[in-house]
Amino acid sequence: MEIFIKIPYERKQSTESILRQTKDDLCESIAYIGQKKPELAKLTLCCAGVNLVMSALMIIGLPVIVMNILDFSKSEASRLYGYMEAILAIGGLVGGIGAGVFGRKLKVNGSWKLLLASGMLLIPMGVVLMIECPAYLAYGVLAAAGLVIMSLSAIYTIQIMSYIQMTVPHHMVGKVIAWIIAVSTCAQPVGQVLYGVLFDEMAKNVYIIFGAATICSVLIALGSRKATKAL
Template sequence: MKNTTKLFNKDFTLMVIGQIISLFGNSILRFALPLYLLDTTNSAALFGAVSACSLIPMITVTPFGGIIADRANKRNIMVFLDFLTALLITVFAFSIGKFNLIFMLIVTSMALYGIQGAYQPSVQASIPLLVDRDNLLPGNAVINQVSSLAGLLGPIIGGILYGFYGLTPILIASIICFFVSAVMEIFIKIPYTKQETTSSAFAIVKEDFATSINFIFKEKPVLFKTITLISCFNLFLSSLIMIGIPVIITQILNMSSQAYGVTQGMLAFGGLCGGIMTGILVKKIKIYHSHIILSLAILCLIPMGLVLMFNVSNMISYIVVTACCFLIMALSTLFSIQILTFIQSETPGHLTGKVISFCLAMTMCSPPIGQIIYGYLFEVLKNDAHIIVFIAALASGVIALMSKKVFSSMRNNEVYIEVCNDRE
């Protein structure tokens, strides 16, 4: 018999609202700080290098965040980290003008991404505890849509504030967001059973790492293959979006920070639409269709490369680039929700936080490399940016073709099929 338990219970609703507020603060910061660096230094190479450095703590902290999420109260983790982020931005705001700008941005960005690396596993591991299994896929879609909504509003509002008033009001707004989110999260009740242990902290971490690695590499090798493909995809496509789009819009097309904010907002709107598409197409699009979704996302790079190659007017080029970014993010979100649900459905509850965080960390290893490469390429090939875009499209296309065999092997996965069929 079909389970009719509603998705938006009190605790899940509180988490969703808290996520909207927290992620909005995070979104305006992630928009403003890199743009502030790019505007101040006018160096794509430095922009790429700083962005790459910022991700390193997230990569290293995320697996530990998963271990902590499985052993500690997830609500307390989220509350503590939101308060910590508010404190961090407060310190940064009072330090402007007193220390070297690049040093401050590197340290602050690294700290922000490190905190996010510890924060996100707790959120993802909480979803199966707050919703029933038949609501798992739409629950993931809602959290993803929340992220996209915050990402939509953040850059647009951030672009307006930054363009007219500079960095200060953005810092103030983000501090308020993190503080309010932390207070709201205090009232969430997430099921928690304390795990008794006599082992040392080092022994616990070592054991949990070994358990995660054994599960991914030996018990579920399809997860490792999937992670490897996503890492390669992130190297070529995701890194291009992260580094190339700001450079293309603000330096090559000479558009304003407000225009860049709109593009970032459309990226987030694409993510929001991708989450909606997941709910609508849940009965039709399965995990073994994922290579098709990736291929469609890659095709969106072609129009971007063409307008840059033929020197189309700046405004038309901007519109085409922004539209392609929207489509890429919509398709990427549809893909990522499918993958996340697959991992959750394949992983026992007591391993969810560890395995998801380990998977996230592995997929995040490639973007710093890609960001450094793209930063250098856009520095030396700024007048031939279309070459960079076409190379990225070609490399990503090869990866999409290779992924077909991996995703097709998931066609007969019983657990994932059961989760999806519960929605029918």
């Protein structure tokens, strides 16, 4: 896909060191996002919030639940764990394809609805863990909801990135995208560490974690709605 992206190249003469250039580019991108395009700063936080709350929960929480919480034998849990990893990966791929197929129909100022839907899908996941239901039923609900959440999250992220690329001045695109990706990427391991601690401490009440994640997801969705309202 990337070989078809045409990026005009213009050689620039500079006598500064690479570290000084990096510092200047970083300061320029932060100043642009913070002063000229404050909505981009809010969208950056929303993208980071998706990785911090939802992506980290899917990556850390679901495998832990399959391996340690649901009533499966060790061999069965290992097999289903592999399936769960594949399902989450497929969800991300489906989201990427969906963003391309439905790209023209999707509006960036309505992208917050994708996050809201993702947050709502955490509710049935928490419910099946709160009540005593068959392990395979709980697994099915977790897998189905996880697939859709990963798909919607991918579509949301692609929408935001596409909007930024289309609206940011040509000479600032790389700098702004790099900053947003850096912030969003750093948020995910923080979320993974946080969920790792929570699942260790609350192994018998993991539904509370899903309830808290639902609230956070809704708040992120509302924040995204406010950021894109004027777009």
